[in-house]
Amino acid sequence: MQQKKFYPLLFSLLIIANLAYITYFWLHTSGPALLAGGNAALIALGRASGLYGAFLILLQFLLIGRIKWLEVWIGLDKLSRLHHYNGLLAIIFIILHPLLLLVGYAAAHNYTFTRQLIDFVLHWGNVAQAIIGFLLLIGVVIISLHIVRQKLPYENWYFTHLLTYAAVILAFGHQLNVGTDLQYPPAAIYWWLLYVFVFGNFILFRFCQPLYQLWRRRFYVAAITRETADAISIYIKGKNLTKFKIAAGQFIIVRFLAKNFFWQAHPFSLSCAPNGEYLRLTIKQSGDFTRSLENLPVNTKALIDGPHGVFTARFARRKKFLFIAGGVGITPVFSLIEDLARQNITDIKLLYSNRSAQNIIFQKDLAELAQRYGIAVAHTITGDQSWSGERGKIDRAKLLRLVPDWLERETYLCGPKGMLRGLKQMLLAMGFPKRRLHYEEFSF
Template identity: 35%
Template sequence: MTLSTVLPRGHRRPPAGGRRFTLADPLGSLAILSAVAVVALWTLNQGGPLSLTTPDRALGSLGLLTGLLASDLMILQVVLLARIPWVERSWGHDLLTRRHRWIGFASFWLMIAHVALFAVERAARAPAAMLDALVAVFITDPWMLFATVGTILLIMVVVTSIRAARRRLRYESWHLLHLYSYAGIAATFPHTFTDGADFHETWTRVYWWSLYGFAFAVTLLFRIALPTWRSLYHRLRVESVVTEAPGVVSITARGHRLDRMKTASGQFFIWRFLDGPGWSRGNPYTLSAAPTRDRLRITIKAAGDGSERAARLTPGTRVLIEGPYGTLTARQRTQPRMLLIAAGIGITPMRALLEDTSYAPGEATLIYRYSEDQHAVFTDELRQIAARRGIELIFLPGPRRADTSWQAAGPAHLDDDAHVLAQLVPDIAHRDIYVCGPPAWITAVRNAARGAGAHRDHIHTEEFAW
């Protein structure tokens, strides 16, 4: 078998190399610069440390600074998940989601500090009329009732974003509650311009209006307008629904000129099926087959209302999409050889990557972990692709050895995770490594790969979590 018979048309094997420059590099600097600009504005308008000379001035000045920083981080949160295509391609959706969460908690505590500092300042001004002062600062001052309601909404969103709370919520419920953050930000917006001392200067107001306007514009464009246009233009409809394993179905959707989206294997879309009540709640599903000019295929494991409904879809059902998103693609490769490691339903992007990624026979290895044979997905398809393209397949069935291990229980338990991985793939240090599965399992694989000699920049992951 010659190289020309196994490489997809128009694709080339990547040369060996190191980390490449991406737009993520300047984007991170711009995010930090926005916070620096806020502190600079506070210093120019309030005098910086000179505003902390008395307790009363210090409370008000620090209250203003924490409020400004909270506002800046809230805007940054919105921009991070505005689905801006070049931001998604540079950072990756799972990394953006994690940083969105960290920034959200930082913004939350700055907002709480802002509220507390101004409440103490007002109470300290008139101790005998403390209740009236608090009513004024939270309710009767211009736009403060809106700000209070917005703060309550944002607190609700943050509380339901705590990991322990998310475990008790369905994805659909959590997603609906999370949308209230937009209402919370909008409600806190007016008081900033009517009551904030930093907004009295024209050029300062222009700066902040520009930030808020940019966040609003990109959200409207990339989260509403672009997905709506793509759904109308590509006219996707369900073509078939196939049961792959107990509780697992594959859905093939057919559409018009899907190649114009430049979708890559390993990416995912937010899917909405117009099959009745509940259609508006989108769910993220990864492609499980290489995208073609007129078809996309996803494979879904029943885990909530949306995924359970998918098994009952009928051919002809209209489909709305957002995407494509994700960076678990061949575009990340720097090495000619590949190692793909999947657990459970995490096999879906790996199956697509194996189908159309550029590699020669013997250059790709797949390790597939699953608990029981009946839960294994695509084993026949994987064997067919392996026979056609010269892939080494390693199936590892059985229950997981331990919560901190990536291995299945068995004779290999005498060896540590890194040693076993190095035995299975001796040249792991010279491969790009793609990993997909549950978050804790991905962490175990990443640690084992690093222990076996892999460079961290060669490890590419996509977490099936929210």
């Protein structure tokens, strides 16, 4: 089995194994109530919803925690998409949990819903805190939907999601105090180990590792240069960068520790081959934050989370490459091409699309790589009618004409979301093997 498919399958099996064990100890304790039917069955299903919902919430922390061993297996882009769908499923179970228990216990005690809710709060250990946690979680969902629909800055989404930590902490106590299924000793031990494992990994990789890297590498901004009218490069240096294990094509999440910058962290791709001397990040100035980066003081310390990503040559099985890039999508592509060329892998073709010649990033550097290593570089311009070379979007006709042996190559795609999806659909429709198609999709 190919390594690229094996790890996601293994991760899926681990999730299924955990869900199977949760189902086992739920049936061990609540199975008789389920079989009894009626109110008892509603209560049993309410308990199951709580267990599954809590597990899926914990899984959320693993999926978005930038857990290195997990990311290397699957890729941060796929984990981010799984995080989205898993979150929707988790919320369904979390909502069902109190509703089923409220209806079931109210009927069993012959109480009104209001009286049963008051009984939960007054006489069931830590349930009041759990209700607050539940309301916080629902609030996070509602606010997040508003942020996505209004296309508000990522920071709004990030700071809102910090409330999820409080919700999980508030809910934990009632799970062990009044969770009938967790009174079963093996289940209680498993539940504790599950929390320790998840939050141990989350804290280690999300917080401790970046701080350790800052202490060990002493990252700082060495220089800022302009590439085009709307793109700059930031050079980051540090201590013993030869030991900072980053691969061409990967990205880092950077927080610049300067006034007006430190409260935001953003992902940027490495735009040069790893060299042990510096990291270069090439950034399109398309928003308030990125436009302000040209004013970032030199010598500013940088807190770096990463490296991340699997947009590398790791899974390539052939030594013939095709790269298709659009706009600032050239940044990880350039680092890959430069790195491959230094390894004497030079059967490389690049199709690079921009709106105008003035937008071409690394135009001189690409020409030098082409001259030195014989790499074939084809620029195509979509918006400048005065351009004398290739014009228009990269389509089937251009691909067949410019890269006749396209079907024999490892193919890497990087560019705007619409371009990326269009190229994927085109290549797959043309019969290109999915296993040799490499890309990452993010919604940062």
